[in-house]
Amino acid sequence: MQAKNKNIVILISGGGSNMAAIARAAQQQEWESRFSARIAAVISNQPDAKGLPLAQSMGIAAEALSHKSFDSREAFDAALMKVVDRYQPALVVLAGFMRILTPAFVAHYAGRLINIHPSLLPLFPGLHTHQRAIDAGCKEAGATVHQVTAELDHGPALAQAVVPVLPGDTADALAARVLVQEHLLYPRAIESWLQTQP
Template sequence: MTAPEPARCIVLISGGGTNLQALIDAERDGLPVRIAAVISNEPQAYGLVRARAAGIATRVLSHRGCASRDDYDRALARLIDEFRPTILLLAGFMRILTPRFVAHYRGRLLNIHPSLLPDLRGLHTHRRALESGARVHGASVHFVTDELDGGPVIVQARVPVLPGDQPETLAARVLQREHLIYPLAVRWLAEGRLTLGDDGLPRLDGQILDRPRLLEDEEAPTEGR
């Protein structure tokens, strides 16, 4: 029996690309995807260097000079679709996407966000977590919708906020967990186990996710495993 073709992925980045690197490493370790291209709106993004080192095609499409977000997103969608992706992944892509763009990739567009959504949407999440006195922080993978950081959450990882934490130390611990949950969610999507229903609800193995899965539970040993 012939093995199924791996899902074709496009990854969008704006910066260093550590989550991109986690995906590249996971692909090498058997994640059933093929990263067909990495696209950045920033020509100096270090994630492009990571992609080239892995032999992945790269493209740069700067948002500077575009008359509007709609114009940029139309050009971006044309570029993405040249690679015929089945999955589109945001990995530190610092652009707010238009509703038309999001609708075009509905159900196959994921993002990773450094907070336990729906808490702390937007930027500077680690500083805001500390300022709020939170005792637990973390990261979330979610389907992208036209509500900023508001799409259905699939899986989360939690980390404790420690005495003396600064935004940088907290961010570093959260990032370690991001590198685990993003490949996990991508695997589920690539294998067809994860879907987004017409009702807007995410399903894993056909069951509605009425709450996000937790990495801690996924890592816990179960009888017979």
């Protein structure tokens, strides 16, 4: 019996570098033949997100749904759920999706919604993580892939990558080094998740 396709939907707001890293890994590591998994769609809340044409160039369906067209967070999330659900996702991946999701959205995808955050959670949830790590005198920073729960950046961690904070580091320099690790960590974490699925 053919295993049911495990569709992955990726949500982005910008350039989509993590999305591209995941899509490349899916292709190179043959997720479709190994796990019946494929990147079904990339969806952005920013119609001009550079990641949308990038996804199309990689042969992935790409759609935009502008949050500015909705008068509330709840209305946008309800509409976004309808778009995402058209692809019957086994997994919804947040890759630089710069929106705080409503509890209804999180509950709808409970257990199949993951995010990457540029800190070693539970340290520094929220924004400006690299500057906060430097200001706190941390010797290490990094990134965490975690399950999304209703509380921002507090879901169970699935994987982490550690990056040293160097003397004289700026937030931008540290962010660039962390991003290199994110591009390795996120595809690995998704592959591990796929291995646990029936």
